[in-house]
Amino acid sequence: MDALTGLLEGLRARGAFMIRACFDPPWAIRVEDRAPLTVMVLVRGEAWIVPDGGERLRLRPGDLAVARGPDPYTCADDPATAPQALILPGGACHHPDGRPLNGVMDLGVRTWGDRPEGGTVMLIGTYRMRGETGGRLLDALPPLLALTADVWDRPLTPFLMDETVRDAPGQEVVLDRLLDLLVIAALRAWFARPEAQPPAWYRAQADPVVGPAVRLLEDDPARPWTVAELAAKAGVSRAALARRFTRLVGEPPMTYLTGRRLALAADRLRDTDDTIGAIARQVGYGSAFALSTAFKRAYGVSPQEWRNRAAWRP
Template sequence: MDVLSDVLIALRTGQPSAARSSSHAPWGVRFHRGPAAGCHVVLEGSCWLLSDHGEPRRLSTGDVLFTPHGDGHSLADHPDSPIVDFQPESHGSEPLGGMRIDGAGPVTELLCAYYWFDPDRPHPLLAELPAMIHVPARVGQHPSLRATVELLGQEVADQRPGTEAAVRALIDMLLLYVLRAWLDEQPDGQPGWATALRDPAITTALRQVHRHPEKPWTVEDLAAVAGLSRAAFAKRFTTIIGQPPLTYLTWWRMTTAARLLRETDEPLRAIAARCGYASEYAFSKAFKRAYDAAPGSYRTALKRTA
């Protein structure tokens, strides 16, 4: 498994959800700040993005807007149009929530998707993302993203048996392709995950940490895997990732442990072994230091709120 896929699988919680809006001008919709990352796709027409992160920005058919940190913003047919709060309604047999604003003007069709990430362990890659990522629909650029947007539009417009499963899968793909588009546009040589995922030595070491968190890794071991000297690897990893190799290893082990506690019924001793701890006591101590809760209490609390 590659590092980006692994990060998304480990940090996602629950299923993504989506809502479709059909709005005739004049219209405006406010999306309040919240815990979920949002992704808007303009399926038909155009609109304006209004936020505290810059001047109003026009979005056209095929454009994608990603708000990774859940920042509040509004979408409207015109910057001066009246704005209402987003309140999607579920229509029972339909797989998507929906919102409709009637008017006399041109229509804008939007698909708004939401993703939930583990709020206790935001991955450094996600933390690097800006508040708003706008990926315009430019001919010849990001063909996989464009194809996903087109398929989403078709599924939303012509809902058939299997649409719910298709939309969820496509929403997952949408997130991946948006992140790829952003990563591809970042300059080379800057510290951060865009550089890390292009660096063969660092990527090789990260892949081994992600695949085998149970191994008793040392800096020397990871340097050997990366094909570098210990000193060169430690400096390069720390500069690019922003933390030393073994600090990231511990962080990933705890993130993996939380996912296993959340998604499985494996006993604590098995999770401890899978995360590189020889004893349940050592694992519990490390987990409590990271999450301020013992593993058993953490799992019980999740089940209580499920």
């Protein structure tokens, strides 16, 4: 498994929110939906993304932006334009004073705004839930990033434009997978940029000693790895691997492995009906008790409590 595959493997949209937004200037939308990840592609016109803190971004046709939640931001034709609508969790839309918009801006299937032929057209896809494995990806991103049209691969844009407004059987699944592909294409381009600051473990995979060890742990986290076995496969002594791994990744090999296993367990508790004992075996623990002990130490709740809470998350 290469570094980017390991980072992106938790990216799985499930009933994601997809919309084509169409506006005539002046326009501004305040976004306070607390979504973990939102991607925006400007198809026509010009737009600004203005976070409450940090630098604002200007988008031109073909440009793409990714916003990492939960911090709010404003999308507008101009940074000085006052918001006309407020987006809240669950896709609820209100006037800035709190009054519901009640579908006033609905323009048809997954289309929203002033008019379908508006001067500004933007595709917006939002992931509603933060998965624990995907959390590694979110933690690796800045709160807001942008890619200009010339630095990312854009063949998905026209296809996504068509599919977003299509009303056909299985359309939610089609859009989920297209959104995943769009974000993967964007992040692949982002992590190749000199301004990107990927996490230490990601950068460490370029190291000739630590890189193979990290990939082994990523490929087979359920295996009963030891530092000695990893060192043998990397062709160095146990002490040399432990020292180099800790320096480059920021934590010892077995601590890294524990975090990986528990993140996988958290995802499976949320996404499957497997028993805790079965999940324990899948991620490398000998029993439900062993997983529960490690899980509660890391997350502060038992696996069952985690599963119950996840069932109630929007």
